[in-house]
Amino acid sequence: xxxxxxxxxxxxxxxxxxxxxxxxxxxxxxxxxxxxxxxxxxxxxxxxxxxxxxxxxxxxxxxxxxxxxxxxxxxxxxxxxxxxxxxxxxxxxxxxxxxxxxxxxxxxxxxxxxxxxxxxxxxxxxxxxxxx
Numbered sequence: 841x842x843x844x845x846x847x848x849x850x851x852x853x854x855x856x857x858x859x860x861x862x863x864x865x866x867x868x869x870x871x872x873x874x875x876x877x878x879x880x881x882x883x884x885x886x887x888x889x890x891x892x893x894x895x896x897x898x899x900x901x902x903x904x905x906x907x908x909x910x911x912x913x914x915x916x917x918x919x920x921x922x923x924x925x926x927x928x929x930x931x932x933x934x935x936x937x938x939x940x941x942x943x944x945x946x947x948x949x950x951x952x953x954x955x956x957x958x959x960x961x962x963x964x965x966x967x968x969x970x971x972x
Contacts, residue, residue: 843927843928847928850896851924853910855910857896857911859908860897860898863895863925865894865927867890867891867964869890870891872886872888892933892937893959894925894937895957897956898953899952911939914938914939915940920936920938920961922935922937930967931968932967933964933967935961935962935963937958937960937961939957939958942956943955
């Protein structure tokens with residue numbers, strides 16, 4: 841069954857990141873070539889290292905110290921932040937991320953926009969609501 845994106849939530853620790861209206865989670869799995877002379881002319885691969893990337897966009901919210909503010913602080917300090925990406929509001933992924941960029945823009949006829957890019961550091965795990 842399809843799920844509406846309107847219920848998506850992205851959190852730093854326990855705080856929702858305010859102002860977001862678009863978010864993308866990318867899970868990556870590198871491959872390692874293990875082809876040998878006995879591979880019958882076909883390339884053989886195994887999975888190598890895994891990583892995740894987050895791309896978050898929306899409106900700049902200057903009074904969001906625990907959400908957007910925490911992302912900006914983490915970028916400046918170089919510290920990682922714990923992020924939950926809950927694409928249906930409850931299920932998704934959790935991991936530790938480094939903020940690799942923060943971009944802000946303004947136009948005379950529009951809102952002030954914000955976008956953030958994050959890359960995982962360490963394991964990313966599935967989040968599912970606890971049952972019972």
